[in-house]
Amino acid sequence: MKRTICLACFVVCASLWGSAQAQKSSRYADSLLLITRQSSSDSSKAAAHLLLSYFYVFRDPAQARQHLDQGRKTGAAYPLLHALSYYYGGVLFYGASDPVKSEASFLKADSLLSRINTKESISFRSKSWRNIGILRQASGDEEGFADILIHKAIPLAQQAGDSMAVGKNYLDLSLVFKNTMQYSKATGYILQSINVFRPNQAIGDLIVAYNTGAENYVLDKKYPEARTMLDSAWKLLKDYPAKEMYIDYYTAESMYYDETKDFKKSLASIDKGVALAKEYNKRYEEQRLLLQKFYTHYNQNDYTNARQVLIYLAEQPEMMGTITNRLQVFNGLAETNAGLGNMPLAYSWLKRYSQLSDSVNESKLTNDIHALEIKFNSQEKQKEIAALKIERERAALSAKNNRLINWLLGTASMLLLVVAAFSYLFYRNNKKLSEQQRLNHRQQLKEIEQQQQIHFSQAMLQGEERERRRVAGDLHDGLGGMLAGVKMNLTGLSTSTAGNGSELHKVIGQLDSSISELRRIARNMMPEALLKFGLDIALKDLCGSMMSEAVKIDFQSFGIEDDIPQDTQVTIYRIVQELLSNAIRHAQATHILVQCSQNSGTFLVTIEDNGKGFDTSLVSQAKGIGLGNVKRRVDYLHGNMEIVSAENEGTTINIELNVGE
Structure with a gap:
């Protein structure tokens, strides 16, 4: 009998933050x-x-x-x-x-x-x-x-x-080949997994690999190699704290003793494993051992006890949950009932096995079913089969006589069908071609329209930034210089004027405040830090400049590169500037988190605040919050913007921008 016991189990790992033992x-x-x-x-x-x-x-x-x-x-x-x-x-x-x-x-x-x-x-x-x-x-x-x-x-x-994951995947792959009786391939992957687990001191995984190797060698009739694998597993198990690991060892050991005809030791190993499985509530492992117990009884021709084990297993959802195990149970019930002389029931189980089996075993199952049918059917049934065979031969002879006429009629019909099919295909292809041309033309018009919109936005943004630079330069270099000169003259005059010195100092102080405000406006219009030190420093300075006693801003940056085109840097700077302004002025936030990161040609911006939030369904109707300007700049960089907010629950804005050349 074919014997493969499915070992695959659902394994998930939480290695990110903790171990399985924890x-x-x-x-x-x-x-x-x-x-x-x-x-x-x-x-x-x-x-x-x-x-x-x-x-x-x-x-x-x-x-x-x-x-x-x-x-x-x-x-x-x-x-x-x-x-x-x-x-x-x-x-x-x-x-x-x-x-x-x-x-x-x-x-x-x-x-x-x-x-x-x-x-x-x-x-x-x-x-x-x-x-x-x-x-x-x-x-x-x-x-x-x-x-x-x-x-x-x-x-x-x-x-x-992740070498350990590689080793576990190798072991999984070996189980696939073992279950499909490709034992040589299974051996190769088992040895590869052992070579991964051994240097990593993965004792638990090594024990599983040795047990799997032992079972595979037993099925491949290589009993000395199987014994070596069992001995290796036993050495590790003696000092291993998880005693439930003995369960799979006893399963493999019972298979070894069963195949080497030491049935008494096989049943002893099974009983030890079953006791442990019950102690640790390992129902599927207990049922695997009972399936091995069936094979041991079966190989001793003890069909009564063998069938009793299978009747119990056929009612267990854990065992019957996989197709491989169901095939073994159905086939075993067919064999044991046949061995006990109950041919009708044997035939019934083998039929269920046949319906479930895959195409690889189809021809063998057909022969088995036919053999049981011969034992089950009476001599009169055999005569009926013979009569049906003669009738089929007569029908075949009659069909042969009519075949020539049918062939001629069929050939003429096929010619007509071929002509009709070619005509229909020609008409359909012409229709599809016309429809495709129409769709292509419409798509081209749509792409031209989109391209024009992109060029319009690009020209508008570039013109806006050029005007900002010009006005900033005029304010800083022109008007700022003039105000500085006036300040110097007033300062000199204050030293020579005795009576009105306090009034002049007051005017000088007001003028100094005006110069500082003028420079602040100029920096906002075109920040010097962006031009001199790049986007990362400029964003950090921006967050620092907008902080106050009432507003705390945390800035985090990851992997921002220096080779982003300057126009793109300015656009990103404006986006962050506008969103921070919205969070402070409109959302009345007291804490803002700004995260900026770059992954190759993708630039990610996340701004999260604890402000009063708003209904995102009303974004398109909102006035005066600057989101329209932000959306226009995001579109300019072929990006996407996601807003997560609700009233009195703060706002999170995630933006993904394309900064590649």
Whole structure:
């Protein structure tokens, strides 16, 4: 009998903030809850909520859902956290036994993470695809799982430099080949995973790899190699604290003893494993051991006990949840019933097995069914089959006599159909061509119109900036110089005038204030820091200049490059300047966070304030808040702007700009 016991299980990692062992601790959950209540950072709160959703997936699904929703809401302004909320959503849907929504959530996470070029995001993309593959495998798509591992999960793990993830993906791939009886290929990937885990001192993963290798060698009839793998696993297990790891060892050991005909030791290993599985409430692992117990009984021709084990397993949802296991149970029930002489029931189970089996086993199953049919049917049934065969031969002879006439009629009909088809295709192609030309013409007109609008906006913005520079220069160099000269003359006059000296000093003080205000206006119209030191320094100075005792502005910048064209720098500066002005004057904010970052040709701006907020549905009707100017500049840089706000809840504005040449 074919024997493959599916080992794949749904594995998700939370390596960003904590270990799997920590997640089992109530103190770990308490510390995360404390962060959600006391931290002043939205990003820290969001991260803690997401990890709590993972912690409660199998403990309290309702709490897991609440933490996921809160984490997604709190981390909406942070691209990585927003993407990870869908990753943990995939975990939550899996825990709720909804594989369709689970896969959709992992795909959404991968799409969002692909926009963030960091090792962390790439590593979570690899984990997302691995989980998608496991979902596909659970539905019986072993080939799809292998394809995802080879073309998605493993390359992404390698790109992220996550060697442990690479090793685990190799081990998953070995299970695919083991389950499809390609044992030599499975061996290669098992050894590769061991070579990854051994230098990293990943003891738990090494134990799993050795147990998997032992099972694969047993199925490949390489018993000395299987014994070596079992001995290697045993050495590590003796000092390993997690005693539930013995369960898989006993499974592999029982397979080894069963194949080497030491059935007594095989059953002893199974009993040890079952006791441990019950102690740690590992239902699926317990059922894997019972499936191995069936094989041991079956190989001793003890069909009664073998069938009893399978009857129990056929009622267990954990075992029957995968196609591979259902095939084994159905086939085993067919074999044991046949061995006990119950041919009608054997035939019924083998028919169910045939309907479920894939195309690879189809011909073998057909032969098995035919063999049971021969045992089941009486001699009269065989005569009836023979009579039907004779009748078919007569029908074939009659059909042969009519074939020539049918062929002639068919040929004429085909010629007419071909002519009609060519005529129809010619008409349809001409119609499609005309429609395509019309659509192309309309598209060209639309593109010309859009291009004209872009040129108009570009000319208007450039003209506005040139006028700002001219007026700033005139104010600073012309009027500013004249006022400075007047100040100097008045200062000299004050020293020679005794009686009116105090009045002159008062006038000089007013004049000095006027010169300072004049220079401030000139700097706002064309900041010197932008021209001299670049965009990063200019934005920092802008935030500093707009701070006051009543308004605190935090400025954060990441990777802003110096080679951005100056016109583009000025446009970005104006956008930030306008949004800060809106936050202070209109939103009456007391705390503003400004984040600016650059990733190659993309420039990201996030401005978050604690002001009074506004109804975003009324943006198009708003007057005097300058958002129209901001939108025009964003469009000029081929960008996008997203506004998240509500009355009395502050405002968050996310802008993505194209600054490439």
